[in-house]
Amino acid sequence: MSTAAAGHHEHDHDDHGPAKGWTRWLFTTNHKDIGTLYLWFSLVMFFIGGGMALIIRAELFQPGLQLVDPLFFNSMTTMHALVMIFGVVMPAFVGLANWMIPMMIGGPDMALPRLNNWSFWIMPFAFTLLLSTLFMEGGGPAGGWTLYAPLSLQGPDSFAFVIFAIHFMGISSVMGSINIVATIFNMRAPGMTLMQMPLFVWTWLITAYLLIAVIPVLAGAVTMLLTDRFFGTSFFNAAGGGDPVMYQHIFWFFGHPEVYILILPAFGIISSIIPTFARKPLFGYASMVYATGSIAFLSFIVWAHHMFTVGMPLAGEMFFMFATMMISVPTGVKVFNWIATMWRGSMTFETPMLFAIGFLVMFTIGGLSGLMLAITPADIQYHDTYFVVAHFHYVLVPGAIYSIMAATYYWLPKWTGNMYDEKWGKIHFWVSTVFLNVLFFPMHFVGLAGMPRRIPDYSMQFADWNAVATIGAFGFGFSQLIFVWVVLKCVKGGEKATDEVWEGAEGLEWTVPSPAPYHTFEKPPAQFS
Amino acid sequence: MSLILRVFVAAMLLVSIAACTGNNMPVGVTPISKETYGLHMMIFWVCCAIGAAVFAVMFYSMFMHRKSKGAKPADFHESTLVEIIWTAVPLVILIAVAIPAAKTLIAMEDTSDAEVTIKVTGYQWKWQYEYLDSGISFFSTLDAEHNVARQVGSGVDVSKFDNYLKEVDNPLVLPVGKKIRFLHTSADVIHSWWVPDFAVKKDAIPGFINENWAFIEEEGTYRGKCTELCGRDHGFMPVVVEAVSAEKYDAWVAENSPAKITIADSGAAAGAAVTATADADDDREWQMDELMATGEKVYNQACASCHQVDGKGLAGAFPAIAGSAIATGDHDAHINIVYAGKPGSAMAAFAAQLSNTEIASVLTYQRNAFGNNVGDTIQPSAIKALR
Numbered sequence: 026m027s028t029a030a031a032g033h034h035e036h037d038h039d040d041h042g043p044a045k046g047w048t049r050w051l052f053t054t055n056h057k058d059i060g061t062l063y064l065w066f067s068l069v070m071f072f073i074g075g076g077m078a079l080i081i082r083a084e085l086f087q088p089g090l091q092l093v094d095p096l097f098f099n100s101m102t103t104m105h106a107l108v109m110i111f112g113v114v115m116p117a118f119v120g121l122a123n124w125m126i127p128m129m130i131g132g133p134d135m136a137l138p139r140l141n142n143w144s145f146w147i148m149p150f151a152f153t154l155l156l157s158t159l160f161m162e163g164g165g166p167a168g169g170w171t172l173y174a175p176l177s178l179q180g181p182d183s184f185a186f187v188i189f190a191i192h193f194m195g196i197s198s199v200m201g202s203i204n205i206v207a208t209i210f211n212m213r214a215p216g217m218t219l220m221q222m223p224l225f226v227w228t229w230l231i232t233a234y235l236l237i238a239v240i241p242v243l244a245g246a247v248t249m250l251l252t253d254r255f256f257g258t259s260f261f262n263a264a265g266g267g268d269p270v271m272y273q274h275i276f277w278f279f280g281h282p283e284v285y286i287l288i289l290p291a292f293g294i295i296s297s298i299i300p301t302f303a304r305k306p307l308f309g310y311a312s313m314v315y316a317t318g319s320i321a322f323l324s325f326i327v328w329a330h331h332m333f334t335v336g337m338p339l340a341g342e343m344f345f346m347f348a349t350m351m352i353s354v355p356t357g358v359k360v361f362n363w364i365a366t367m368w369r370g371s372m373t374f375e376t377p378m379l380f381a382i383g384f385l386v387m388f389t390i391g392g393l394s395g396l397m398l399a400i401t402p403a404d405i406q407y408h409d410t411y412f413v414v415a416h417f418h419y420v421l422v423p424g425a426i427y428s429i430m431a432a433t434y435y436w437l438p439k440w441t442g443n444m445y446d447e448k449w450g451k452i453h454f455w456v457s458t459v460f461l462n463v464l465f466f467p468m469h470f471v472g473l474a475g476m477p478r479r480i481p482d483y484s485m486q487f488a489d490w491n492a493v494a495t496i497g498a499f500g501f502g503f504s505q506l507i508f509v510w511v512v513l514k515c516v517k518g519g520e521k522a523t524d525e526v527w528e529g530a531e532g533l534e535w536t537v538p539s540p541a542p543y544h545t546f547e548k549p550p551a552q553f554s
Numbered sequence: 555m556s557l558i559l560r561v562f563v564a565a566m567l568l569v570s571i572a573a574c575t576g577n578n579m580p581v582g583v584t585p586i587s588k589e590t591y592g593l594h595m596m597i598f599w600v601c602c603a604i605g606a607a608v609f610a611v612m613f614y615s616m617f618m619h620r621k622s623k624g625a626k627p628a629d630f631h632e633s634t635l636v637e638i639i640w641t642a643v644p645l646v647i648l649i650a651v652a653i654p655a656a657k658t659l660i661a662m663e664d665t666s667d668a669e670v671t672i673k674v675t676g677y678q679w680k681w682q683y684e685y686l687d688s689g690i691s692f693f694s695t696l697d698a699e700h701n702v703a704r705q706v707g708s709g710v711d712v713s714k715f716d717n718y719l720k721e722v723d724n725p726l727v728l729p730v731g732k733k734i735r736f737l738h739t740s741a742d743v744i745h746s747w748w749v750p751d752f753a754v755k756k757d758a759i760p761g762f763i764n765e766n767w768a769f770i771e772e773e774g775t776y777r778g779k780c781t782e783l784c785g786r787d788h789g790f791m792p793v794v795v796e797a798v799s800a801e802k803y804d805a806w807v808a809e810n811s812p813a814k815i816t817i818a819d820s821g822a823a824a825g826a827a828v829t830a831t832a833d834a835d836d837d838r839e840w841q842m843d844e845l846m847a848t849g850e851k852v853y854n855q856a857c858a859s860c861h862q863v864d865g866k867g868l869a870g871a872f873p874a875i876a877g878s879a880i881a882t883g884d885h886d887a888h889i890n891i892v893y894a895g896k897p898g899s900a901m902a903a904f905a906a907q908l909s910n911t912e913i914a915s916v917l918t919y920q921r922n923a924f925g926n927n928v929g930d931t932i933q934p935s936a937i938k939a940l941r
Contacts, residue, residue, distance in 0.1 A: 088712050088713070088718060089703070089704065089708070089710070089711075089712040090704055090705065090706040090707070090708075091706070091707070092706075093706070094706055094786075094868070095786045095787060095788075095789065095790075096785075096786040096868060096871060099783065099785075099786065099788070161870065162869055162870030163868075163869065163870025163871045164868075164870065164871060167785075167786075168783065168785075169783045173743075173744060173782075173783070175742070175743050175744070175760060176743040176744065176783065176784060176785055178898075179743065179785065179899065179900045180871075181870045181871055182870075183870075263759075263760050263761020263762065264760070264761065264897075268761075269744060269759055269760060269761070269762075270759060270762065303619075303627065304621070304627040305627040305628060305629065305631070306629065306631040307631065308630070308631050308632070309631070309632060309633075309637055310631070310632070311632075312637045334746055334755050334756055334757050334781075334782075335757045335759065335764075336738075336756060336757060336759070336762065336764035336765070339659070339660065339663045342659060342663070343656060343659065346652070346655065346656070346659070347652060350648045350651070350652060351648070353644060353648065354641055354644050354645055354648070357640065357641075357644045358637065358640060358641055360608065361608075361636075361640045364608065364611055364612050364615065365636070366631075367612065367615045367616065367619065368611070368615045368619065368628075369615075369619050369625070369627070369628040369630075370615075370619050370625070370627050370628070371619065371620070371621040371625045371626055371627040372615075372616060372619055372620045372621060372625070373620070373621045373622070374616075374620075382612075382616070385612065386609065386612070389605065389608060389609075390605065393601035393604060393605055394601070396597065396600075396601060397594070397597045397598065397601060400593055400594075400597050400651065400655045401655060401659050402586075402589065402590045402593055402655060402658040402659050402662055402753070403579075403590055403593050403594045403597060403655075405590070405662070405753060405755050406579055406590055406594065406750065406753055406755065408746075408755060408781065409746060409755075409781040409782060409783075410781065470577035470578075471577070473577060473578050473579045474576055474577050474578065474579075474580075475580070475750045475778070475779070477748070477779045477780070477781040477788075477789070478781075478783075479783045479788060479789075480779075480788060480789030481789055482704055482719060482789050482790070483719065483789070484717065484718050484719050484720050485712070485713055485715070485718050486576060488713075490577070529627075
């Protein structure tokens with residue numbers, strides 16, 4: 026790879042390739058290596074979390090309990106969420122940030138490379154710890170991913186491992202975020218102003234601040250659970266003078282910004298892809314930045330909309346209803362800007378664009394059901410039903426997950442130097458999209474009709490749509506094997522990609538060779554100075 | 555375009571069919587549930603309209619502005635005016651929606667001037683209903699037949715039940731045409747009491763009392779569920795409400811006040827006489843076989859969810875009764891853990907949940923079932939002495 030780099034750089038004697046052998050991955054401080062590690066880790070976790078989802082859906086295929094004990098079922102719903110949120114979406118975004126942010130801002134690497142190595146290598150240990158609880162006496166956590174007290178405190182002793190795993194994930198996220206902030210502020214090409222940064226860099230900058238702000242809050246909440254469970258404190262125990270509702274307030278003060286942590290980088294990815302395939306610059310760049318900032322700010326003042334049934338004062342319910350409704354304004358601005366970018370463009374529909382459009386359509390559906398959920402009286406009927414499950418899966422699967430897949434197809438030729446198989450990429454998109462809607466759309470119906478979430482068995486009236494959803498789940502799950510196959514095939518070889526890869530691509534990452542050499546921008550690009 | 559139109563019509567058709575066949579929120583039978591349904595449908599159609607407009611523009615663009623049709627890219631990329639428009643228009647829509655929503659919310663929270671007050675306490679995994687005006691108090695648990703059918707690998711065809719998992723032993727009886735106030739609390743973890751037809755959903759939180767209300771307009775049976783994850787059997791604690799006329803309600807109250815309806819006499823008409831016989835039952839000497847018969851019934855309703863029907867428990871989560879040192883040891887420790895519970899664990903205190911005979915029976919059953927052959931009995935009088 027060092028020879029490939031020579032083509033674009035003045036060759037200097039420090040320009041070397043990666044170390045040989047497996048220690049390359051253990052000791053690497055290279056942002057591209059670490060990005061790759063994050064992305065593979067995320068893919069493995071995607072199948073573990075997905076497997077759990079299939080266990081859930083298999084049990085829900087028919088009324089009656091056929092396969093698993095209700096306690097194990099609860100532990101599957103809990104673990105599925107923890108794995109998907111902390112093990113799939115967040116590491117994938119960090120992986121993409123590692124790969125792309127230095128290349129997008131014309132910097133040679135992340136600002137804190139050793140910290141970067143550590144941030145990643147905590148993750149496999151954290152998840153080994155978390156997943157090992159499933160094999161301990163009493164099983165894994167079964168109180169829901171929100172770990173609401175007092176239910177979570179009833180759990181087995183393995184709960185301590187869950188809490189330490191969350192601490193580790195948090196440390197990893199905060200270090201990763203500090204690194205991203207330091208990189209963006211210190212490593213930009215000379216002359217590149219903040220308002221010249223690609224939107225992916227902007228959304229990650231804001232996401233990183235959200236993480237630094239709220240991960241310590243989560244750490245505090247779970248530490249209080251730990252001391253309540255093992256050391257006799259009563260933070261959340263009413264009998265000891267504590268308050269179970271306080272846990273929910275603290276948790277959601279973390280939890281709602283977390284929701285935006287899971288979607289803001291996706292906004293950045295979509296804002297990169299749509300202009301490329303519309304061959305037209307992003308519409309309303311500045312308003313996109315301000316909208317992202319507004320969403321981040323609002324995310325801190327809407328947390329109690331997860332808690333409309335806990336018995337809040339009327340004024341509190343009003344405030345959180347209005348604040349929540351407000352979020353749809355900047356989110357709407359984003360959707361409108363993307364459509365205006367497409368408008369009168371010259372569009373082609375390669376796989377990244379298909380996933381981006383899939384994102385746009387289905388994220389909008391999830392956003393609209395989110396607006397419905399903001400209406401407090403209606404929310405009291407929707408709360409904790411499958412309607413909510415449908416809503417957040419629409420924003421997370423065709424939202425966050427589709428953006429990650431779009432990003433993978435979009436930048437894979439830059440990472441590997443090879444074009445992926447376009448035909449199979451498109452097949453992956455269409456099969457996934459059909460099954461995804463078969464899986465999640467019926468959940469709206471059963472939710473409205475009264476099916477609570479997190480139940481392993483249900484009344485006959487919900488049987489038909491649950492069977493349909495399970496068929497969708499297995500179809501969606503297995504169609505992800507196509508994704509793995511396309512990625513592996515592309516890594517091994519294929520048609521050589523050009524440096525620009527896409528006809529309409531703009532940005533510094535497309536000025537380096539494909540595959541991107543081990544070190545890029547050792548000499549900063551000159552176009553901003 | 556005709557394709558989009560067809561897809562759109564098909565989607566609307568699907569949504570309408572879905573809405574007509576019990577796949578939508580119920581309209582319900584209280585003023586609040588009707589208002590809530592109205593709000594739900596309003597915001598639903600607003601969202602449909604926004605969605606239709608957004609998707610129409612998007613799909614038009616995707617069909618018309620494609621490279622394969624020779625579209626040349628324009629290069630506009632900014633307009634302060636349109637940004638202001640598409641910030642302001644949604645704001646106006648939101649304000650228009652927020653006003654009726656706020657009105658309903660205010661009405662929902664007004665629990666004043668209630669004529670009947672019911673205290674609803676969540677337990678793992680049943681509900682306790684206390685009529686604060688008349689002193690009636692009883693537990694409401696998943697119907698025993700359903701409870702058998704829902705066990706893993708029970709082999710029972712659950713489709714034979716009309717209301718699978720929505721049937722209880724003792725439904726909550728409420729009058730129509732009166733403002734009923736609910737007080738919600740919990741004895742262990744957080745539950746949530748939900749009757750969709752009343753648009754009443756409120757969390758039951760240990761140490762807290764939440765308020766809610768309903769004014770039922772039509773007689774009938776209304777069914778709901780616990781909606782806050784509350785442990786292993788969260789899916790199996792239904793809510794059933796019988797709404798009857800004011801006269802029937804008064805008669806029901808007169809007949810049952812102030813007796814305690816218990817598991818052992820569930821289904822039977824409980825009356826004042828029950829209290830008297832309960833006293834007599836507590837004092838007499840019970841035979842092993844009658845204690846065992848009652849005990850098995852109580853065990854399957856109150857203990858089997860955690861400790862399992864075979865008494866083997868779930869390793870690490872719920873201890874086994876079979877071979878347990880407590881269940882085969884001395885009386886005091888065994889009585890105490892059932893009577894007073896084990897703080898900091900899922901083991902509840904059953905003193906308030908079960909009668910003296912029920913506690914005595916279930917203790918005897920535990921000592922002499924699942925291969926525990928202690929051979930002794932625990933008498934109701936021993937439990938009575940603790941009260």
